[in-house]
Amino acid sequence: MELFAQAAAYGPWAWIVGGLILLGLELVVPGGFLVWLGIAGILTGLLTLVQPLAWPVQWLVFGTLALGSILVWTRLARHRRLASAAPELNQRTDRLIGQEAVLASPIVNGFGRMPVGDTIWRVSGPDLMAGQRVRITGADGAVLRVEPVEESLP
Structure with a gap:
């Protein structure tokens, strides 16, 4: 008091x-x-x-x-959204969107595997054969969504 x-x-x-x-x-x-x-x-x-x-x-x-x-x-x-020099720093899959790679194993029943950088990723997309060139379009957790790359003729 x-x-x-x-x-x-x-x-x-x-x-x-x-x-x-x-x-x-x-x-x-x-x-x-x-x-x-x-x-x-x-x-x-x-x-x-x-x-x-x-x-x-x-x-x-x-x-x-x-x-x-x-x-x-x-x-x-x-x-307020903070501007960052590296907005995708802890979002590894977001950094991969748009990259192209070659399937290591075929996509069967919607799932397959492919190497990107130093990691083998599980991928989802339409059924494709191994060796097909694909583009990463998104991610569902640690599974990358891919689509086939159309080869253009010269």
Whole structure:
């Protein structure tokens, strides 16, 4: 209770200092949400400097600002897509789409095998003979979807 009495004695400055402490904690404990709590604390302190408010109203203002800012932040962050230098880094099959290779074994009943790079992949597609040149068109998990490549005459 002494902590609350001391904070009440400092009034708006307690909110501002508390907000700055929360902003500082964000540097130590990253996660993004302490920034918004810190900003809400600072805004509550500034509002209380301009218009004196009772403690329950100050807590209500702080809670409303904190909740509102976190909701806005999560909504904006959800729609933001980070640009990457390697967007297919952990999506190995996506990097293979469009490549051509030769079937090592025939595709029978929709499935066969073929080497791509240093890996033998399971493939799915129309029934084809071994040695047929195919193009990778997609993937279902670790199974590559292929289609035959039409050889063009010169």
